[in-house]
Amino acid sequence: MRIKLLVLTMAVAATAIAQPRCEITLSDNWQFCKGSCDNDGAVWKTVSVPHDWAISGPFDKKWDLQTVAIEQNGEKQATEKSGRSGALPWIGEGHYRRTFQIPEGYEHAELVFDGAMAEPSVSINGHKAGYWAYGYNAFRIDITPYIKTGDNLLEVDLKNVEESSRWYPGAGIYRPVKLVLTPKSHIDMWQTCVQTLSIQENKALIRVSAKVENPLEEQEIFISLIDRDGQIVKTNWVKVPAHGDLTSTIEVEEPSLWTPETPYLYTLGLSLVREDVDEAAGIADVVTIDETRLRFGIRTVSVSEEGGFQLNGVTRKIKGVCLHHDLGPLGTAINKSALIRQIKTMKEMGCDAIRTSHNMPSQMQMDICDSLGMMVMAESFDMWLYPKCKNGYARFFNEWADRDITNLVLVNRNHPSIIMWSIGNEIPEQGSEKGREISCHLQELCHQLDPTRPVTQGMDRAEEALKSGFAQVMDVPGFNYRVHKYSKNIEQLPQGFLLGSETASTVSSRGVYKFPVEITDNSRYASWAPTYDPTAIQTADGQCSSYDVEYCSWSNLPDDDWVWQDDKPWVIGEFVWTGYDYLGEPTPYDEYWPSRSSYFGICDLAGLPKDRYWLYRSKWNKDEHTIHLLPHWTWDKKRRGEMTPVYCYTDYPTAELFVNGKSQGKISKNPASRLDRYRLRWNDVRYEPGEIKVVVYDGQGNLAGERIIRTAGKPAKLQLDAWMAEGHLLKADGDDLAFVTVSLTDAQGTLIPDASDQLTFEVSGAGSFEAVCNGDATSLESFTQPTMKLFHGQLVVIVRSTKEAGAITLKVTDEHLNLSQAIDIPTR
Numbered sequence: 001m002r003i004k005l006l007v008l009t010m011a012v013a014a015t016a017i018a019q020p021r022c023e024i025t026l027s028d029n030w031q032f033c034k035g036s037c038d039n040d041g042a043v044w045k046t047v048s049v050p051h052d053w054a055i056s057g058p059f060d061k062k063w064d065l066q067t068v069a070i071e072q073n074g075e076k077q078a079t080e081k082s083g084r085s086g087a088l089p090w091i092g093e094g095h096y097r098r099t100f101q102i103p104e105g106y107e108h109a110e111l112v113f114d115g116a117m118a119e120p121s122v123s124i125n126g127h128k129a130g131y132w133a134y135g136y137n138a139f140r141i142d143i144t145p146y147i148k149t150g151d152n153l154l155e156v157d158l159k160n161v162e163e164s165s166r167w168y169p170g171a172g173i174y175r176p177v178k179l180v181l182t183p184k185s186h187i188d189m190w191q192t193c194v195q196t197l198s199i200q201e202n203k204a205l206i207r208v209s210a211k212v213e214n215p216l217e218e219q220e221i222f223i224s225l226i227d228r229d230g231q232i233v234k235t236n237w238v239k240v241p242a243h244g245d246l247t248s249t250i251e252v253e254e255p256s257l258w259t260p261e262t263p264y265l266y267t268l269g270l271s272l273v274r275e276d277v278d279e280a281a282g283i284a285d286v287v288t289i290d291e292t293r294l295r296f297g298i299r300t301v302s303v304s305e306e307g308g309f310q311l312n313g314v315t316r317k318i319k320g321v322c323l324h325h326d327l328g329p330l331g332t333a334i335n336k337s338a339l340i341r342q343i344k345t346m347k348e349m350g351c352d353a354i355r356t357s358h359n360m361p362s363q364m365q366m367d368i369c370d371s372l373g374m375m376v377m378a379e380s381f382d383m384w385l386y387p388k389c390k391n392g393y394a395r396f397f398n399e400w401a402d403r404d405i406t407n408l409v410l411v412n413r414n415h416p417s418i419i420m421w422s423i424g425n426e427i428p429e430q431g432s433e434k435g436r437e438i439s440c441h442l443q444e445l446c447h448q449l450d451p452t453r454p455v456t457q458g459m460d461r462a463e464e465a466l467k468s469g470f471a472q473v474m475d476v477p478g479f480n481y482r483v484h485k486y487s488k489n490i491e492q493l494p495q496g497f498l499l500g501s502e503t504a505s506t507v508s509s510r511g512v513y514k515f516p517v518e519i520t521d522n523s524r525y526a527s528w529a530p531t532y533d534p535t536a537i538q539t540a541d542g543q544c545s546s547y548d549v550e551y552c553s554w555s556n557l558p559d560d561d562w563v564w565q566d567d568k569p570w571v572i573g574e575f576v577w578t579g580y581d582y583l584g585e586p587t588p589y590d591e592y593w594p595s596r597s598s599y600f601g602i603c604d605l606a607g608l609p610k611d612r613y614w615l616y617r618s619k620w621n622k623d624e625h626t627i628h629l630l631p632h633w634t635w636d637k638k639r640r641g642e643m644t645p646v647y648c649y650t651d652y653p654t655a656e657l658f659v660n661g662k663s664q665g666k667i668s669k670n671p672a673s674r675l676d677r678y679r680l681r682w683n684d685v686r687y688e689p690g691e692i693k694v695v696v697y698d699g700q701g702n703l704a705g706e707r708i709i710r711t712a713g714k715p716a717k718l719q720l721d722a723w724m725a726e727g728h729l730l731k732a733d734g735d736d737l738a739f740v741t742v743s744l745t746d747a748q749g750t751l752i753p754d755a756s757d758q759l760t761f762e763v764s765g766a767g768s769f770e771a772v773c774n775g776d777a778t779s780l781e782s783f784t785q786p787t788m789k790l791f792h793g794q795l796v797v798i799v800r801s802t803k804e805a806g807a808i809t810l811k812v813t814d815e816h817l818n819l820s821q822a823i824d825i826p827t828r
Helices: 002-013 336-349 363-372 397-412 433-449 462-468 483-491 534-539 558-567 611-620
Strands: 022-025 030-034 045-047 066-068 079-081 092-102 108-113 121-124 127-131 139-142 150-160 177-182 193-200 203-213 219-226 232-239 245-253 266-278 283-296 301-304 308-311 318-323 353-356 375-379 418-425 455-459 476-480 498-504 571-577 627-630 646-650 654-659 662-668 680-682 691-697 703-710 717-724 737-745 758-765 767-773 787-789 794-801 806-814 819-827
Touching (some): 127 139, 203 219, 219 245, 232 245, 353 571, 363 375, 363 397, 397 433, 433 455, 455 498, 462 483, 476 483, 483 498, 611 627, 654 680, 662 680, 758 794, 767 787, 794 806
Parallel strands (some): 418 455, 455 476, 498 571
Antiparallel strands (some): 030 045, 030 092, 108 139, 108 177, 121 127, 301 308, 654 662, 654 691, 691 703, 737 794, 758 787, 758 806
């Protein structure tokens, strides 16, 4: 056919494009109003999307004050939970509106929302165009019937009701909104899929599936496979059938495979073309009707009794963390720089997977996981029919669950980072026949939409789930906590393996060390627990010890999970609760005020690593050595001579500790001891000012390295260290962020570990102040005001670029100490 001769170059070069696809992110010039906004006195303000209307606060226990018994925590009686959903004003109605332009000639238009909290209702030019119930899901609306050439009015109405979440859900259009304009006949990207069928002997077989909406006669799709250097490595032509659905199988020689270590991405180019023949003139021309591209990776995923979890046929144990969707002081408003910082910090720890708990992920987050190399368990629901909280997703499950799972899979299945789907978390129905039936139904729906990935969910009631058959029907049986039940679980699982879908729930506060050092489940703070101590809760400070020996009544320490991960080949990996602290769920201080965010994080709410970060790094990071000492060595006179245990987190097996040059003993890790298999501990050290030094030795007894911690002198300077996604500058796009860690130190640069000075921040030049956070779960200071106290000597200031290139200057001032320091951040 002449079309193949003519378009081979023309489709790629797009020399004859008619009505090209246009995709516009609607970010600026939104008007926002909270509450009732129909009257003339309503207050509308200009905002940018993504937007979280509640993150500025104020914090107050009155917001969503819940009196409940948290059943999954084992609670039997209802108690007041003042910070359960973050103590921020997210409840109520919010209204957004803006105009957008439709150029002449476009025949089809749709809006794609990546998420809006909650129950978004969308209108175009006064006509209701669509609605979606679930605030966490991506959805799209065909707005073609309602648009006109020129200006169009878009309105989005949102509604958040009380007791609809177990954590801070955020509020507003918190993920991007995109306008997609195409010809009437076009490629449907939600129905376009690339799947790796097999990888054998340096060859990969991939299948491309696509759908053309409103197909025309004599249409073809030109498929091009493009490597990351922009070179076309494979092409194919497929005739578009009358029904519009088409597939093509392509063999790729010497493929570069996607893994967390080598996150290689290809680009798939799709050109929808048609031959236009002028019979009178005897001329044939080719018109490119629609063009689009998507990035994908070549890789396979499998799970089996023999091989465990395999990526590209290679067995590996999953080293994962759970992540809630908020970004600390930024709230739920998604931001690329913040996500990159989060994922890079986890990867540097040795983490290779995240679980999007307990909600559907953003596309921006998945794009970043693709490019940086982070495997993903993409989760869907925290509840089905039975409500964990009064107004949760159970209100929608019967009507919306299938649609929500469908959208989750369709919009995400081209991301190579996603290795499994999760259809639920700690579902109360796990002990019932109805629950087993729902599991089978939702899992089969995932298989129909995507047969290449396994399906899992997190179960917290092992006996009930096994008795009902709920666990046995899952591709990957996932169990939350209670590792002591693993042996009985595996005996009843025909799959022959299990996953720690949620592990640890160890709690700590950065820089806080409590004496004496005691292993505790913190149940003394819970009024429902048999071990409740009213005196303890009355005298509590709302902090947990960073010796990493505190956990919760249902959970355990990292060391407990690692024993099972290391010793049992049928345990295929874990997802630690959590990688970062998040807003809401302030366990073990659910009944303590003020406390409004979690303690579970390996990093705190500001993104600063806690000591536990280095414990996980010493176990997970196989490329770099870890030597980390705790606690700090700056105590007041009352601690002189007092027992002050010293821990070393390291991948080396042996170390010797010195206090002011005096040896405290040379010790090695002990596989028979709960806390000494993975840590080195000197429990009988007595504090005296000066320095502590650890010297580590490798397995052959060779000196391998050392670390020193010194007693701090008087506060002398503010140290400012900037992190940027690009390394040394910001993009002048109005979205890029710099994260500046501020530390109060002595003249030699030693951190003042208990400093709580009030600091102020001033930003000038080509940027603006965005937010600040110190990682203190009990702080009621606003994230969005340019002042905050240090928490144990540190905090993080976030600066946003403008759309004009130049230099940004951040000035930090400590008026009490008469100190100030500035840092310049270039933008381009």
